[in-house]
Amino acid sequence: MAFIGIRAGLRRRVLKLSPPALLASFYLVVVLTGGVLLMTPWAQTGAVGPLDALFTSTSAVTVTGLTVVDTGTDFTLFGQAVLLVLMQLGGLGLVTFAVFVLASLGVPVGLGQRLMLREDLNQSSIGDLLQLVKTLFSVALGCELAGAVLLAFVFVPDHGWAEGLWAALFHAVSAFNNAGFSLWPTSLMTYAVSPIVNLVVPLLFITGGLGFVVLNDLYTKRRWRAITLHSKIMLTFTLALILWSWPTFAVLEWTNPQTLGAYPNWWERVTISWFQAVTPRTAGFNTIVTGEMEDATALMTMTLMLIGAGSTSTAGGIKVTTFAVLLLGTIAFFRRSSELHLFGRSLGVDEVMKVLALTVVSMLIVLVAIFVVSTTHDGPFLRLVFEICSAFGTVGLTMGATPELDTLGRCVVMAVMFLGRVGPLTLGFFLATHAAARVRYPPGRVFLG
Amino acid sequence: MAFIGIRAGLRRRVLKLSPPALLASFYLVVVLTGGVLLMTPWAQTGAVGPLDALFTSTSAVTVTGLTVVDTGTDFTLFGQAVLLVLMQLGGLGLVTFAVFVLASLGVPVGLGQRLMLREDLNQSSIGDLLQLVKTLFSVALGCELAGAVLLAFVFVPDHGWAEGLWAALFHAVSAFNNAGFSLWPTSLMTYAVSPIVNLVVPLLFITGGLGFVVLNDLYTKRRWRAITLHSKIMLTFTLALILWSWPTFAVLEWTNPQTLGAYPNWWERVTISWFQAVTPRTAGFNTIVTGEMEDATALMTMTLMLIGAGSTSTAGGIKVTTFAVLLLGTIAFFRRSSELHLFGRSLGVDEVMKVLALTVVSMLIVLVAIFVVSTTHDGPFLRLVFEICSAFGTVGLTMGATPELDTLGRCVVMAVMFLGRVGPLTLGFFLATHAAARVRYPPGRVFLG
Ligand SMILES: [K+]
Ligand SMILES: [K+]
Structure with a gap:
């Protein structure tokens, strides 16, 4: 690497600063x-302006799924394939991808790349990283292929072989990477009560949303007692959030004629509630018209989206996990324990400080974005907050709100998508490289209540 | 006290649990x-129902100032006097009040009362509390009387001697206690550009809003180097928040014909911006129609209100101070210092944990309240969030939004006012009585980014 040979102090400095910046770049x-x-004209039918194209690309790489054009009709098959690759790159992590390709081509993976990989996977030890990358690649591609095959059983009868198979693959990749892009302007509303779609798509995005550490843990250990604290928290809280949001969505929307009320059978309403309860974290498909939800449901959805x-x-x-530490830290405080512990392990000050900083x-990002967009945007406040x-x-x-935004608004949304995806990844770096304080100050007191 | 003589373990338990509960009661x-x-019919002209009366009382005791009736016309002079006493009780702190009265009557102040006083003032040492109470009482009554005299110069010419003097006293007490109650349905809009009102009223509520620890510090020490860390943070951040919100309000509203745009002169607009910039923390008077603000201004105001x-x-x-620790803690994290220090003092884990819990x-209180009210309330979302x-x-x-709320909505707002006033006070108790953990767990790691 370029900085090998430069004196140690500077090298440590470059190593410290570079990976997050490199990853973002x-x-x-x-x-x-x-x-x-x-x-380019090969990718689209002419309806997509330069800013629209950049917006769509940002949305795909950050696996967001907000759109300002119609993915299914405004982009050609080539354009859709580009989106597919962008989603896969953005979802699996660019560096993961690069390192895996390099390693499988026999190119030795250097320290710099390993550090970036560490960053992208939010790992603090470099050991076994390549093995982890291989495992997650097998899991990801396996899940996507299996999902595509299952979805084909639904999409092929409706759209024919060519279009149906492409739709199955596109939606499977979009689902596993939590990208939320759909080829249809109404997302998955046509399949709102299809049992296969309601099982396969959520299974894909929940699996993808658990994170590779958890997947690797489950893949290699397979027993509750053996898996890490991180995996235990993830699985417990994911289940808890589903068990909270599913019935709540059903109760709030049960009689709304624009959403659940349009479906006569109770099992249809329960099915749709299931999908809407899991999609905010952070899949982005919808099987009802999101804009017709009650204010209370929109608020719940916003909370889930932020988590x-x-x-x-x-x-x-x-x-x-950040949400979990916030909640458990608060409970620990009220129970007057000076340490935060869960599942028989304690969490240190560093973790609490990181949660504080991250939150x-x-x-601040969300507030500033809403503030900036609201200075020039005149739509309903709830819709704007929802979009951010x-x-x-x-x-x-x-x-x-997104298609109605002016240029400033679209640029802000692009920046927020980028920060939402890359920001927390790079923030993870700071914990690992935490330095000890060089100067110690006498303790002070502040009244906070 | 009743629990003296009961065995030590139980006594410590009662001492631990009781003061917050007693204070809330x-x-x-x-x-x-x-x-x-x-x-009662002596207090009102007949337009105030039982729920309205309870709402007004809650609003006065918690020094909020949200109203569902017209304070100036729906209440008699006796009713207004009751409000004045309730504001004074709620603002200066009930227990402070009780202890001061008892002490000045020569009644010995027992340990239980001292503990509650400690609670109400958010103090962790009992020493010098009585002296503090005496100082703050002198300061409070002095400020209120001086304010009333100055306001009388404006109000008496407009409303005659009797009504003018009463209005001057009422608004001075309301301002110093940050209660925000006004005798006029348009609050202080008539005096939007009056120099005396724009100096005296904000001076009263900013002084009252600094807190008694700061006032006592300034009163007894009078030099920057001698005052406590807490006072330094308070003064610095209060100034910073004013310097941020004053020009921002002016820029955002300058051409809004419903607010600043209605005033032709630049110095009038600057004056009104000054008042609107300081009133959200947490005075509550207004000199423009709050509901006509731009969405961006409303968002800034909401942020200031939450702080x-x-x-x-x-x-x-x-x-x-909580906001300051949140911000400084985040900056410290990014600067990779494992300790949080400001003005040459360090803050411990306990403080950070408390900030986390309090935030x-x-x-959660704000979110749950908005959620519950929005299930039955149909007005614009921004106005509802603003109200909560x-x-x-x-x-x-x-x-x-408040006058339009149904019974459920009003009850929620009453609960939120009560929690907003009493909650943080009682929370302060938990830091002081933090116990050391009895069981130590091995350290665990969680990925948070
Ligand atoms: K997404
Ligand atoms: K107030």
Whole structure:
């Protein structure tokens, strides 16, 4: 690497600063390349302007799924294939992808790349990283192929062999990577009560949203007692969030004639509620018109979008584990324990400080974005907030504000999608490289209540 | 006290649990007494129902200022006097009040009362508490009287001697206690560009909002180097927040014909911006129609309302110091210092944990309240969120939703006002009585980004 040979102090400095910046630059390069490809006449039918193409590329690489054009009709098959590759790159992690390709071609993976990989996977030890990458690649491609085959049973009868198979593959990849892109303007509303779609698609995006650490854990250990603390928290809280949001969605929307009320049978309503309860974290498909939800349901959905899914996953948001530490830390405080412990392990100050920093930065990004967009945008406030939460959680659900945004608004949403995807990844770096304080200050007291 | 003589373990338990519960009960009793008094025909002209009376009493005791009736015309002079007493009780702190009265009557102040006083003032050492109470009483009454005299110069010419003097006293007490109650349905809009009102009223509520610890510090030490870390943070951040919100309000509203645009002169617009920039933390008077603000301005105002003013003050919200620790903790994390230090002092894990708990609980209260009210309320989402933020920060600014709320909505707003005022006070107790963990767990790791 270029910086080997430079004196130790500087090298440590470059090592410290570079990986997050490099990772962000890589994502940016892919976004720009994708945008340029989507601008070409081979990729689109002429309805997609330069800013629209860049927006779509950002949305695909950050696996968000917010759109300003119609994916199924405004892009050609080539354009859709570009989107598919962008989603896969963005979802599995660019660096993961690069390192895997290099390693399988026999190219030795250097320290710099390994450090970036570590970053992209939010891992703090470099050992066994390549093995992890191989495992997650097998799991990802296996899941996507299996999903595509199952979805083909539904899509082929409706759309014919060629279009049906392409739709099955596209939606399977989009689902596993939590990208939320659909070839149809009404997303999956046509299949709102299809049993296969309601099982396969959520299974794909929940699996993808658990994160590779959890998948690797489950893949190699297969027993509850053996898996890591991180996996235990992820699985428990994912289940808890589903068990909370599923019945709540059903109760809030049961008689809304624009959503569940349009379906006469109770099992249809329960099925749709299931899908809407899991899609905010952070899949982004919808089987009802999101903009017709009640205000209370929209609020619940926004909360779920901000929480997102798992670290080291295809999801955005502050992540389930951050939410868990926030909640458990609060409970620990009220129970007057000076330590935070769960499943028989304790969490240190570093973790609590990181949760604090991550939450504050996330809330600041969301607040500033809403503030900036609202200075020039005149639509209903709820829809604007919903859209920004959707962008930050890289969810892609929409109540209709995104296509109406002006240029400033679209640029802000693009920035928020990028920060929502890349920000937390790079933030992970700071914990690993935490330095000890050089100067110690006498303790002070502040009144906070 | 009743529990002296019971064995030590139980006594420590009662001492631990009781003060917050007792404090909350005391506030509740005053709210109910006030509500009953306001229900009587002596207090009102007949337009105030039982729920309205209870709402007004809650609003006064929690020094919020949200109203569902017209304070100036629906209540008699006696009713207004009751409100004045309720504001003074709620603002200065009930227990402070009780202890001061008892002590000045020569009644010895027992340990139990001292503990509650400690609670109400958010102090962790009992020493010098009585002295502090005496100082703050002198400061409070002095400020209120001086304010009333100055305001009389404006109000007496407009309303005659009797009504003018009463209005001057009422608004001075309301301002110093950050209560936000006005005798006029348009609050202070008539005096939007009056120099005296724009100096005296904000001076009163900013002073009251600094908190008694800061006031006592300034009163006894009078030099920057000598005052506590807490006072330094309070003064610095209060100034910073004013310097941020004043020009921002002016820029956002400058050409809005419903607010600043209605005033032709630039100095009038600057004056009104000054008032609107300081009133959200947490005075609650207004000199323009709050409901006509731009969405972006409303968002900024909501943020300021949630931050509130100082600990141990007449204000609500998460408090300026909590906000400061949130921000500085985040900056410290990014600068990779494992300790949080400011003005040459370090803050411990306990403080960070408390900030985490306080922020999470506050956000949960606000979220749950908006969620519950939105299930039955159909108005614009922004106005509802604004109203709940106003209630939690005990601010009292309104965009018009409160009078339109149904019974459920009003009960939720009452609960939020109560929690916004009493909650953080009682939360302060938990830090002081933090116990060391009895069981130590091995350290665990969670991926958070
Ligand atoms: K998505
Ligand atoms: K107030």
